[in-house]
Amino acid sequence: MTMRNYMKYLCGLCLLCVLCAACQDGDWDAPDFADGVPYGNNALTETNVITIAQLKAKYPKYAENYTTTEITEDLQLRVRVTGNDVQGNLYNSIAVQEDASGDALIIAISGNDLFAFLPVGQEILVNLKGLYIGGYGQQPQLGTPYTNASGSTYVSRMSNTIWLSHVKLLGTAKPELVNDTIEFTSACDLEKDCGKLMTIKGVSIKGANGTVTWASKDDPTVRSNSVSKYFAESPYSTQSKYMVYTSTYADFANTPIPQGKMNLTGIWKRYNNAWELVIRSIDDIEVVEN
């Protein structure tokens, strides 16, 4: 055989190998979720659903600080997500509300992108057995106990593993079913209404000058990971009672606070005897008067 032929065969062999060496990591088809979504515990069934009001009645220390009560009964809640960490302000928690009663609760979960699985409008079934209820700043919340450096124990965020075994998603998110028309007024009941999605109308923020931001990390006066801003208008200007809470990690933390009147929507949490508005995203800020 001549050298030319040898080369021809070798080149042919190369070509054959190229054709045979098919790519192993090709395009992937999207998974089929017909048999259940890949989040939470799909084995949960509605066997003993109670209301938030019934839960509070069963566990009367639901709002006490530094008190943790384990829910030992086989109980469930059927609630809809009203607030999440979509822009990082509601940190490691979601706010849920009942469609019928409008009662609300905070569920503390150790996870950073809860909004991806628990969008606003998503209805969920929560298995309460094994979870704890108690107050953090007297805001009732579900979670697991945590003992801080000072030795105080309170209900805090549960591990994502625990959460996933206690939750089931019910259908797809229906944001249109979320009641976002409740107006916050000074008549709201701190004990009954805390945790609800509400809107305060026609207010402005003290010190807003077009450059002051919601919660800049560069602000030398900021010593922790959050900033409280106060309303300019009475009766909400009482600083010990009303505030807007913003995390320095929120996506809009460095966005200047509008100077004029605004309608502000968010989760109104309780922090002991004060109201704390947690804006979910920049879309919750509606400027009504410049």
Add this chain to the structure above:
Amino acid sequence: MTKKLTLVAMFLGMASLGFAQNAKDTTSEGEDALKQDNAAFVFTESQLGEDDDMTQNVIMVNSNNNVYSSNVGYLFSPARFKFRGYNSRYNDIYFNGVQVNNAENGQFNYSTIGGMNRAVNNHIDASGAFETNTFSMANIGGSSNYEFRAGSYAAGHNLTLSAANRNYTARAMYAFGTGMTQKGWAFFGTVGYRWSNMNTAAVEGTFYNSLSYFLSLQKVINDHHSLNLATWGNPTERAQQGASTDEAYWLANDYQYNPYWGYQDGKKRASRVVNNYEPTAMLTWDYKINDRMKLTTSLVGKYAMYSSSKLNYSGTNPHPDYWKNFPSYNYDVWGGTGTDSEVAAWWEAYDFWTASKHNRQINFDQLYFANQQLNASGHDAIYYIERRHNDHLTVNLGSTFDWNVNKSSKLQLGLQLGSNKGMHYETMDDLLGAKYFHNRNTYAEGTYADGAPQIYYDLNNKDGLVGKGDRFRYDYNLFVETAKLWGTWTKDYGISHNFLTAKIGGTEMWRDGKMNNGIFANYTDESGKQINLSYGKSEKARFLDGGFKMGTNLNLGGGSALSMGVGYEARAPYANVAFVSPEMNNNFVRDLVNEKIFSAELGYAYTGRWLQMNLTGYFTHTYDGTEWQQFYNDNENSFTYNSLTGVEKNYYGAELGMKFKVTNNFTITAIGTIAEAKYASDTHVTYMLSNSGIEYHDLCFNKDMRESGTPLAAASLGLRYSIKGWWFNLNGNYYDRIYLSYSPNMRYKGLMSQNADGSYTVMDQAKSDGGFMLDGSIGKGFRMNHGRYLSINLMVTNITNNRKLCTGGYEQSRNTSYTTREGQDVNRTYNFQRNPKKFYAQGINGMLNLSYRF
């Protein structure tokens, strides 16, 4: 006819001149193949750095004059041994006399010549730091020249079939060479294929798919001229393994646990896949001027396409070994006083990890679901697979003039020119079920106002939608032009063989940005001058460098020889460390200067009838060095770009190699080293966060931090017995003082707490316990009629199945404490310092080779 044969013989001799310098060891053909396989096993895969396309710690010193260095490369490769602790940029690689190290980082990617064993086996001429060669002034980690002329390969066919339980499961290689024909033509070609899939690879969740080819054609034109054209490449696709913590290995009950893969619709899917293809062509002209002078010139061109995919996210880390998923996130079993609920949470996580393999791998279904949910509500995807590209267009020219001045003197003069265009960009590989993704800097959201220009990666295509294959996040080119002149003068006086070698060179580099990054937006200054902060060309940095080495080898008689050498050089910084943040802007690192290297070596060698021995001591001091790294900084929720300047290091140690020839059939080889490779002083650091673009200056307490991922102490005792075509090898290797890669930002003065007396407590560098490994091989060669030869080899590594030998890893870059809402610093339950990410040696593994030459 006679003239032609003479001519051919002459050129063959000329081409392989370098090999003559190092006497070939007397191992068999089959054993050579085994050595190469063992080395290739490590070189191609296990030593690849995290998120890097280079073999971090490969220096293939193979000087056969030295018992230690001729054995260390393959004997210690299972433990990822770095020669003297050097980074592989201190080892120069040449092909037919032209340097081919990556121009941007100085390293050579050995995997690009993987699978073409017949082309590279026994075709390497290696020289130590103070040995002379015919192609360069040797680097401190040695220099090697691969001989790729077709005429240097033996005529005939060779077929090799292999089975292994390593990175690949099966391998087939075929080679054919004509030898030099009477008409002055020679051809050599080889083609190979290596394969494993997700179910057969030794590390679950990885695969290997690699084709390789090598073609070389030589024509001897006349008495004076010969031309050779060679081309090769090996398109490779392979999945990567990730390091993890001891807790993960324990929970998975597997020291090869790999967090980089998962399940999608019940099928295994890798999250990190490397695609690499570097087609290369080289033209070599050999010009024999006269009997004493010759000129060798090679021009090599390469278009390298390297990319690696990575599962990225802007939400919770989806990797199963994310720290919040571990039981120890809930309760510290080593010293915690956990509440009942914390202990219960620990068990909950433990049960989850151990209940099913699905639970401890990536849940791709969940990522698809999240993205689909997000898109349905108008949000961008938060999970996606990105692909980082490091492509290169490289042209290098090397020319060497070789003059045998007289019987005792030689002179070599050489020129090396290089031009490199590095293309670095990121593309979208898979949106994981999503339809929307915008080219926004999610790290900067929160630092800047909503809608501010700073949150856009490219103001020229602001807020552009990113689809599959589209470029996003960063896109820039790096240009490096180099020129180097070198010369070596060797002279024999009496019992001494002396040399003086020197070089001088110039380097020019610049960046050309293709995205106008919002944090570093271009602008026009007061004088009307356009300032290219990120888009367009940067200023050019130029460096003049050079150095010298001199040494002598004294023949003391009676088989004894003493060698000594000393060298000093200044070396231009590489482009990969020259920019503060090449992904974001055009800024050069401040105080960017040449690295200086002082090196010295003293060696004693004895060659007797039954004993060959080498004892070497060395010392290398480097200063004014620059290092650069980037990593995700969990503390700051941002990428961090870190430049260490004024880096000062010491490398010193002793190496011993002894080979006892007990009988003609039985030899005992013992080698060992005790080395030190560490920072000599604390280092100035400049770091920049990708969420703000602000540069911070600080001092990094890294004095005494050791080079990582290599044993700094190692010893081996090997037995070799051969009889009637059989050979047996058994090697016991012990490795110790293996350090993990230290985390600089855990040692920044400004981020550390000061003790009451004003001092700082610097955490100890994480370290492996070291361990013992027993390797062996057995083979048999069959000589048949008509020169045909069949060999069967079985090589088994880690016979005692020591799976607890940690071979490397890295510290986690995160503080254990955090700040509460009330401004208090509180320690987390999870201790990052106690949980470095590690790699462990593979348990018992082997390779069976069947090779047939015909």
